[in-house]
Amino acid sequence: MADKVLIVDDDKDFLSIMAERMQNRGMEVVTALSAAEALRKLEEESFDAVLLDLMMPEMGGIEALQIMRKKQPEIQVIFVTGHPSVSKGVEAMKLGAMDFLPKPVDLSDLTEKIKQAKDSRMILVEKHTQEKIKKILTDKGW
């Protein structure tokens, strides 16, 4: 099954070329030009990884990450930013980002990280499902 990725960036040119390159590598790609649009898309479908820009109009990447993690704790977010700083990187990682990459990004590295994100997400989803089953079994006394 193809890796499914959501790319969020306010730079339209970057968004379209990244989407095309990742599609050429067999990934299923959805794009969003703002954090608000990304949050709407996350309500509709789930993704193996989210590539998130740090500085965007109205809602920045850090705020978006916090909302995403609250709604989907298993979500895997990789920051891809033209504005890398150690403090922002540390903040993002503390809030649960999977990685923090500066632009321009190496697509081979990114593809590898997306695969890792998919694996991590699957483990978390499985764990979550097992916990749910365990809770049902305990609650029902079977």
Add this chain to the structure above:
Amino acid sequence: MAHMDLIGLSGIQFFGKMSASISHDLKNVLAVINENAGLLEDLCLMAEKGKSLDPVRLKRLAGDVKNQIRRGDRIISSMNTFAHSADSESVTIDLRELLGLLVELSLRYASMRGVRLEIDRPSDSVTVTTSPFVLLNLLWFCLDYAMTAAGPGKTVEIAAEKTADGAWLRFRKLTGMDTAAGSFPAEPERALMRVLNAQIRLVPDSREVAVSLPNKIQEE
């Protein structure tokens, strides 16, 4: 540089803020060029495996790279003009051009706050003899306040007009001016006003901040 001594840290912070924005924009340009080069490599690899190269796609790719180079060139030109604005403490400038530079430098910050910037450009030149860097710094403070006073989703209109003894610069359409927090102008703006012999007036009735400048800055 007497003016730079007077504005000191505030001037360095302003220079840093604008430089950070410029470097961010340039990073984005490089990122897009990098991805275009990467796509070209992808297409070559696919061609080596027997997939035919589409000349239309290649032309579009070349066009996209040229667009990014134009975008980068515009950013670097603004950066160069901005850097040279600190060369002289007193030079005759056309305020229409200075406003263009101010808007170009501030676009990213405006975009972050969801505010649009428009220049109401007069047909005739509006010249004053002043310190361009210090004036840009003061106008940035005014624009920063104006963007807060306008609010997200709104437009700030900036205009310049010539008067007998100098010029007026106006930041208009500040619909949220009554509720804008903080005192303005505060001490950092006042320090710049003293250097430039400028005045700032808040005009709630016409929803604008007006800056008056003398024809010629007083030499130290």
